[in-house]
Amino acid sequence: MIGNLPYIVVGLLFTYGLFAVIFERNLIKIAVGITVLESAVNLLLIVYGYRSGGNIPVFTLAGEGSSFVLPTPQALTLTAIVIGLATSALLLSIIMVLYRHYGTLDVREIRRLRG
Amino acid sequence: MRHMRPLSVIARVVCNAFAWFMVVFGSYVIIHGHLTPGGGFQGGAVVATALAFLVITHGGDFALPKLKKELFIGLEQAGLLIFICAGFAALGTTFFYNFLANSGGLFGASIPLGPNSGVLNSSGTIALMNMAVGFEVVGGLSLILYYMLHGILQNLGSEEMGKEETGHDR
């Protein structure tokens, strides 16, 4: 009944994230764009695990259902979320140090390495 | 210092009531990781949020000197070493093999078949590694927040740089 809607949402989120990374000028907005990009891909992984009419894949809590949703993409997504957290923390710390050195958050000013 | 001032009295009272509750809830999520959704990373993130909660409501000047960095470093190291030693200890069969499951000892109880309310003492090295990852995430995320908040204080009071950043050369 939901059809292709989750995939369209993933595509839109991925495009928004990519546009933010490419076209935004503020460093923090670039970091937020990367976070949106990661969320889009994690959503895609979970959507691939859905089986209609499935119950939660925990054997002792599932009740009387006969089919489960797949638990493997949930494990893959958890790993990807943790990796995304580590990347975001490092990215934000680097932005703090960049602000201390250059005094600005505009990415067009931070261009000492050229050519 | 205009930034990182303590928030209002209502926020501080609610924080005092709820911060330790978050630690308890996070520990519940970590310990029951092999029975319910959750586990090491999720529970560890909940516990580390308690630290952020405390620092933001009580203000950086008041709260940050009371935090001891060595506690978090020790938690993180303990978690990492338990994890990797649990992997190496199973090297008799394969790396990371679950040698404690169904064995009757620590974490070794067996699980009855069919839907039931779950046995906490089961599933061997999975539960042990869950707790190790929980310690490590608590320590690691708290350290990230601690260093970032110190960095904010240093950025804003930039005329006096902290003594920890010495020793580089250009």
Next chain:
Amino acid sequence: MSWTNHLPALVVAVPLFGAFGAPLVSLGGRVARNVWFLFFAAFSAFLSLLLWQHVVLSGTMVYVMGGSAWNIPLPSGMSLPVRILLEVDSFGALLALIGGICAFAGALFSLKFMEKFTGLDKYTALYLLLLSGMQGMVLTGDLFNLFVFIEIASVASFGLVVFWRDRPEAVEAGFKYMVVSTVGVMFILLAVAFLYGRYNVVNMAALGANLQYGLPEKVALIFLVVALAMKCGSVPMHMWTPDAYAEAPAAVTCLLVAVSQASLYALFRICFSVYGLSMGSSAVAWAIIVLGCLSMFVGVSMAVIQKEIKRLMAYHSVSQVGYILLGLGVGLLALGNPQEMNAYGMTAIKGGIYHLFNYAMYKPLLFLCAGALFYAAKSRNLNSLGGLARKMPYTTVLFLLAAAAIAGLPPFNGYVSKLLIYESSFAVHPILPVIAMVTSMLTLASFVKVFQTAFLGPEKEALSQVREVPQSMILGMGLLALVILGLSLFPSWSLDHLITPAAEALVDKASYVGAVLGGGF
């Protein structure tokens, strides 16, 4: 001995243990930390040598992580592999060996090079974590595990590139590297998600057995090729390479070069063993050849005009990756056709893999020599160096050796691999070896310029206090020089025993799949 069956897991787990224990051991002082670091780097290099020897003698090894028996890869009742497998064939073992040697040389070098800086316990932990991630990339048999190890290696390298955080240029380089790398790796994860959604497995052997080349697989292949080519620094995506390689400490650049080779391994493993012959057309092979030619030419053109020594070498790094892409692209082009394969395909693949090995030996040596110059003369700008050959004889000889190897002068190993690439690419189209030879000439020109400026000529007054670098740094550089000399003096032995098993293992998709699925798929 039965413990040799655990070697694949040990090669990944031993540096990981070293990384986790490093902050604890550093509480015991400087000597304890240095001993721990050196011991784990040396032990990992030794284990990777044992692994390579075992794989060449006994064939492809499959290791089940957490499974009940390491010699039965399939759980009972299921016909698809559902556990995390490590699958090591000769090509992967060769790359693990390369990684081990580069890491050991860099560790020896960084004992004295980094001693004036604080935070060295975290440097040790990050370095060993980067080594562990790189070894995991080349030994794994599973696409999602490949993504996880690429991310482990990338995040560790982000921390190491910005290690000199008082320099604004280093932090800027680290930021640019992080943004480009994270977007690229998200594309890899998207490709893995597409393949998982179609086939419900992430294991590379099972995917190779069941793959049918429809539209989602084409899109996934494009994402994977572009993202992995970005990770090794080939041309349209090479912007991060000069900045990150130049601003990182020299020992870290040594290991970053090895990590870029591991991503080349991942690229060719996916093209040959997962997709293989199911790619109907030759479009992907031609795309890789074009990327290779562009990288060669643009890299060396940008390198001739540089004034800073490490940035110049980083642009040369871009152009050398182009050679490897050209060689393996030609091999991919010839894959479907056994007669073309006999004529030039195997030569191209052997040339590409041999060039990969050579590049991973002489390029880190060049970066370590630049680091030694920086340590002694405190500057990286060519305009302020000069006449250092009398003061630093060992560094001069090692630099000369590495520069001759990269330029492809006849006795050295660069010549052998470039000859194989010229021969095989001529059979495809005559213009390809022309581009390669022009690149080789420009490489020689720029290294003559660097050698003459930095080492020959009259002494400068500002450099009168310069002395030779300490012994442990010379030892680190000497290890790489020893391997280069070995490859140069015994080219036919190394071609037969090192490179040919790797080339045959890469091309043979049936044995890669059969090692896991048990033959007959």
